[in-house]
Amino acid sequence: MNGFLHQVFSGLATGGVYASLALSLVMVYRATHLLNFAQGEMATFSTYIALTLTQAHVPYWIAFAITVLLSFALGIALERLLLRRMTHHTALAAVGVTIGLLLIFNALSGWLFGYTVKEFPSPFEGGGNGAVLGGLMSAHELGMVGVTLAVLAVVYAFFRFTPLGLAMRAAAGNPESSRLVGIRVGWMLALGWGLAAALGAVGGIMVAPVVFLDPNMMSGVLLYAFAGALLGGVDNPAGAVVGGFAVGVIENLGGAYVVGTDLKLTMALVIIVAVLVLRPAGLFGRVVVARV
Amino acid sequence: MTARRILALLLAVAVLVAPAFLTSGYVLFQLTSTAIYAIAILGLDIVTGYTGQVSLGHGAFYAIGAYATAILMANFDWPFWATLPVAGGASALVGFLIGFPALRLSGPYLALVTLALATAVPQILRAKALEAWTGGVQGIVVTPPSAPSFLPLSQDQYLYLCTIVVAFVLYLLADNMLRGRQRRAMIAIRDHALAAEAAGIDIARVKTRAFAVSAFFTGIAGALSAIVVQFVAPDSFSVTLSIALFVGLVVGGAASLPGTVIGALFVQFIPNIAEAANKSAPGVVYGALLVASLYLMPSGGAGALRHLLHRIRSHRPPTTETAKQGATIHVE
Numbered sequence: 001m002n003g004f005l006h007q008v009f010s011g012l013a014t015g016g017v018y019a020s021l022a023l024s025l026v027m028v029y030r031a032t033h034l035l036n037f038a039q040g041e042m043a044t045f046s047t048y049i050a051l052t053l054t055q056a057h058v059p060y061w062i063a064f065a066i067t068v069l070l071s072f073a074l075g076i077a078l079e080r081l082l083l084r085r086m087t088h089h090t091a092l093a094a095v096g097v098t099i100g101l102l103l104i105f106n107a108l109s110g111w112l113f114g115y116t117v118k119e120f121p122s123p124f125e126g127g128g129n130g131a132v133l134g135g136l137m138s139a140h141e142l143g144m145v146g147v148t149l150a151v152l153a154v155v156y157a158f159f160r161f162t163p164l165g166l167a168m169r170a171a172a173g174n175p176e177s178s179r180l181v182g183i184r185v186g187w188m189l190a191l192g193w194g195l196a197a198a199l200g201a202v203g204g205i206m207v208a209p210v211v212f213l214d215p216n217m218m219s220g221v222l223l224y225a226f227a228g229a230l231l232g233g234v235d236n237p238a239g240a241v242v243g244g245f246a247v248g249v250i251e252n253l254g255g256a257y258v259v260g261t262d263l264k265l266t267m268a269l270v271i272i273v274a275v276l277v278l279r280p281a282g283l284f285g286r287v288v289v290a291r292v
Numbered sequence: 293m294t295a296r297r298i299l300a301l302l303l304a305v306a307v308l309v310a311p312a313f314l315t316s317g318y319v320l321f322q323l324t325s326t327a328i329y330a331i332a333i334l335g336l337d338i339v340t341g342y343t344g345q346v347s348l349g350h351g352a353f354y355a356i357g358a359y360a361t362a363i364l365m366a367n368f369d370w371p372f373w374a375t376l377p378v379a380g381g382a383s384a385l386v387g388f389l390i391g392f393p394a395l396r397l398s399g400p401y402l403a404l405v406t407l408a409l410a411t412a413v414p415q416i417l418r419a420k421a422l423e424a425w426t427g428g429v430q431g432i433v434v435t436p437p438s439a440p441s442f443l444p445l446s447q448d449q450y451l452y453l454c455t456i457v458v459a460f461v462l463y464l465l466a467d468n469m470l471r472g473r474q475r476r477a478m479i480a481i482r483d484h485a486l487a488a489e490a491a492g493i494d495i496a497r498v499k500t501r502a503f504a505v506s507a508f509f510t511g512i513a514g515a516l517s518a519i520v521v522q523f524v525a526p527d528s529f530s531v532t533l534s535i536a537l538f539v540g541l542v543v544g545g546a547a548s549l550p551g552t553v554i555g556a557l558f559v560q561f562i563p564n565i566a567e568a569a570n571k572s573a574p575g576v577v578y579g580a581l582l583v584a585s586l587y588l589m590p591s592g593g594a595g596a597l598r599h600l601l602h603r604i605r606s607h608r609p610p611t612t613e614t615a616k617q618g619a620t621i622h623v624e
Binding site: 034035037082085086090091092093094095096097099100101102103104105106107108110111115219220223226227230260262263264265266268269272273276277280 | 340341344345346348390393394396397400401403404405407408409411412415416418419420482531535538539542546570571572573574575576578579580582583585586587590
């Protein structure tokens with residue numbers, strides 16, 4: 001029983017990372033109807049920036065803040081410089097551009113920071129690998145969940161209670177009307193990309209101490225995040241968060257009791273296909289009816 | 293068929309056969325593998341270029357075809373040519389099963405599912421449970437066929453020519469399929485799904501069929517690669533392969549048969565050249581050219597070439613025939 005609980009809790013910990021990445025995917029998807037396949041590689045790149053800063057003896061949380069801000073700026077720059085210029089919005093172009101970004105960021109990470117697997121510091125392990133909650137979680141896992149939940153709460157509050165958050169939601173939901181009431185829709189989309197990149201950076205920094213840092217660190221994580229986003233409903237931010245946590249737990253339990261660790265990535269495929277077969281709108285998504 | 297078309301066909305055959313006797317060794321091997329990539333990209337083109345359903349996982353079908361052939365040849369002593377339809381069929385079946393749920397929906401779901409498939413396939417091939425069939429991490433060694441004794445050909449030449457023959461047949465098939473009603477249905481779905489449905493096209497059926505045919509082609513490419521490389525192992529079929537095929541398609545030019553050949557040349561030769569400069573360079577070149585193609589030449593290398601030929605032609609002084617035509621039109 002204790003083993004089972006242990007698997008559930010450590011699933012929740014990685015699930016937090018999937019949740020933040022799933023949320024960034026959903027934010028971009030709602031705003032621009034693009035699935036950003038580069039989200040994971042962008043997060044890896046951000047994590048390398050954080051590593052470089054901590055290695056230069058910048059205190060951990062300051063490095064964290066600088067990285068998040070830089071990632072935010074990077075996301076905005078990408079939207080402004082590249083994506084908004086995409087005039088012929090075919091399905092091929094929509095997927096192709098973010099795949100191109102995926103390749104570029106992956107190669108850049110390797111080029112600038114090397115291909116060797118690197119350790120990443122955790123701020124939560126003061127003395128030894130302290131287990132907490134009666135041994136159910138490591139200190140880092142608990143910290144990871146804490147940070148993820150805190151960030152998600154901030155994002156929620158931002159969208160729910162600030163005028164800017166409202167404007168962004170409006171721009172995503174109905175661009176034409178938003179423009180008529182004076183919202184600068186283009187900038188709102190850019191902000192969405194920036195926020196998504198920042199969220200991804202948080203996810204990368206949090207997961208790096210567990211999976212170790214290398215240029216392909218997020219390729220698996222991205223798939224779980226997609227599975228989480230799809231499970232929760234690809235246009236529902238809250239659903240994506242719940243889906244992300246759920247996928248973390250499913251992945252861990254499945255890995256421990258059903259398929260074994262060497263088939264873990266296959267579970268992302270199984271979850272994705274299962275959602276598409278059984279409930280394409282996801283658990284909390286709206287069924288979209290197109291107006292003809 | 294006019295005399296001119298027959299002449300063009302003979303010329304094409306000569307150009308394709310010539311390398312077998314003009315080159316040898318590694319160069320011939322590279323050309324063989326270019327032809328194989330061309331078939332794989334042709335498969336991808338059917339579903340992504342013509343039907344507009346983006347697949348990021350054709351490496352998976354390539355892998356399935358390769359393993360089907362390797363298993364049949366190594367464990368059951370099948371002759372290589374007999375394994376090709378089975379390899380294609382196995383890929384098509386998996387393509388149908390995986391694609392069906394995603395293709396009922398509009399949106400980027402197929403890209404998602406196929407990316408997940410491509411990521412999962414090396415893991416599945418490595419899995420302990422299938423080791424008796426797949427050879428696990430070790431993979432399977434394939435004994436390539438030698439030329440029949442009545443043909444004075446080396447093994448490399450024989451493999452090249454077999455690949456070219458298969459490629460030629462598949463291109464004819466594709467060319468035939470991508471004409472008329474079928475082609476219009478596919479392109480209509482790509483360009484305006486709603487209008488296509490209103491015109492009475494069964495969208496889900498056309499898409500699923502196109503996807504299965506596409507997987508069939510790419511599966512055969514994988515089968516040929518197993519024979520030519522003489523070895524299959526999980527690491528040869530990582531997600532990088534799928535993305536390389538996708539990049540080849542876009543850079544070569546989507547929805548164009550000559551484009552698939554340009555794409556294959558790109559996938560075969562550019563990474564090697566780039567890698568000489570830097571280990572990361574192929575990734576940067578792939579990514580940058582992919583983005584640049586989408587923005588600057590959406591019809592890819594084939595489109596750019598067509599445009600160039602068109603310009604050269606229109607700058608040529610008009611021949612008497614076209615001049616006469618122009619005059620008639622003017623009079624009318």
